[in-house]
Amino acid sequence: MRHSLPLTPQFYVTAPQACPYLDGRRERKLFTALQGSGASDLNDKLSKQGFRRSQNVLYRPSCADCTACLSARIRIADFACNRSQRKVLKRNAHLRREITSPWATEAQYALFRHYLEARHADGGMADMDIFEFAAMIEETPIRTRVIEYWDDRPVATGGESKLRAVCLTDVLDDGLSMVYSFYDPDVPQDSLGTHIILDHIDISREAELPYVYLGYWVPGSPKMGYKAHFKALEIYKNRSWQPIGDPKDHAEETHPLSVEPISEQVARIDLPDAAT
Structure with a gap:
């Protein structure tokens, strides 16, 4: 089904499917193509409204009976590591960061593959082959980087550098958007997922960018609970960014009466001037 504004681009809705975050619920996405000379402006504008990028598509959850998926970002100016996060940084101080083009x-x-088999063997990406993986990394119409984390310690790696973690990262006009990350599941004590986020905060500070976009935080989902552990976390709710506060205060987002009709959701999307 297609919904369109009197402006380009056009927006579409996916068919419902099983929700990967909350048992017994159905997921549906509102999406639009990301292409052409205005792709960067569109990505910047819609990212501020809770959209995320996947290759050349921008999408936002638009489920029929739930609004639990809330886009989350860290406000860099007010972020400070807690004690546990400082330990993570110290534990991974040996890692060498490499920022490359999306290749x-x-x-x-x-x-x-190792990450998926250990952590998400039954997930939607479990059957992704190397060509689909290359498409995920390389098919981007905007400014994207691959950030790699290498372990050069001879004792730990048998004399050769070992790739420990990777993050596909978009560069927005107001921050870094962590599109997808994966890491070595054999060293859970290193908390590599947390380290990647903390390092992106450092990169944003160095680049004088105010935010790091983390994707969606879902109240009630154990998979997404870790995001609430970062100070200065904001969520996009009721068409505005606001401090997360107490995570328990957002439990009502799973109620079906919280959902707006698709036509109203589309009508309220703010498009960049270039799209007029």
């Missing part, structure tokens, strides 16, 4: 490698894919 898929065999080392990335090997780590990706």
Whole structure:
């Protein structure tokens, strides 16, 4: 089904399918193509309204009976590590960061497969082959980087550098958007997922960008609970960014009466001037 504004681009809605975050619920997405000379402006504008990028598509959850998926970002100016996060940084101080263009490698894919088999063997990406992986990394119409984390310690790696973590990251006009990350599941004590986020905060500070976009936080989902542990976390709710406060205060977002009709959701999307 297609819904369109009197402006380009056009918006579409996916068919419902099983929700990956909350048992017994159905997921539906509102999406539009990301292409052409205005792709960067559109990505910047819609990212501020809770949209996320996947290859050349921008999407936002638009479920029929739930609004639990809330876009989350960290406000860099007010962020400070807690004690546990400082330990994570110290534990991973040996890692070497490499920022590259969006180009898929065999080392990335090997780590990706190992990560999925250990952490998400029954997930939607479980059957992704190397060509689909390359498309995920390389098909981007905007400014995107691959940020790799290498372990060069001879004792830990058998004399060769080992790729420990990777993040596909978009550069927005107001921050870094962590599109997808994966890491070595064999060293859970290193908390590599947390380290990637903390390092993106450092990169944003260095680049004088005010936010790091983390994707969706879902109240009631154990998979997404870790995001609430970061100070200065904001969520996009009721068409505005606001401090998360007490995570328990957002439990009502799973109620079906919280959902607006698709036509109203589309009509309230703010498009960049170039799209007029």
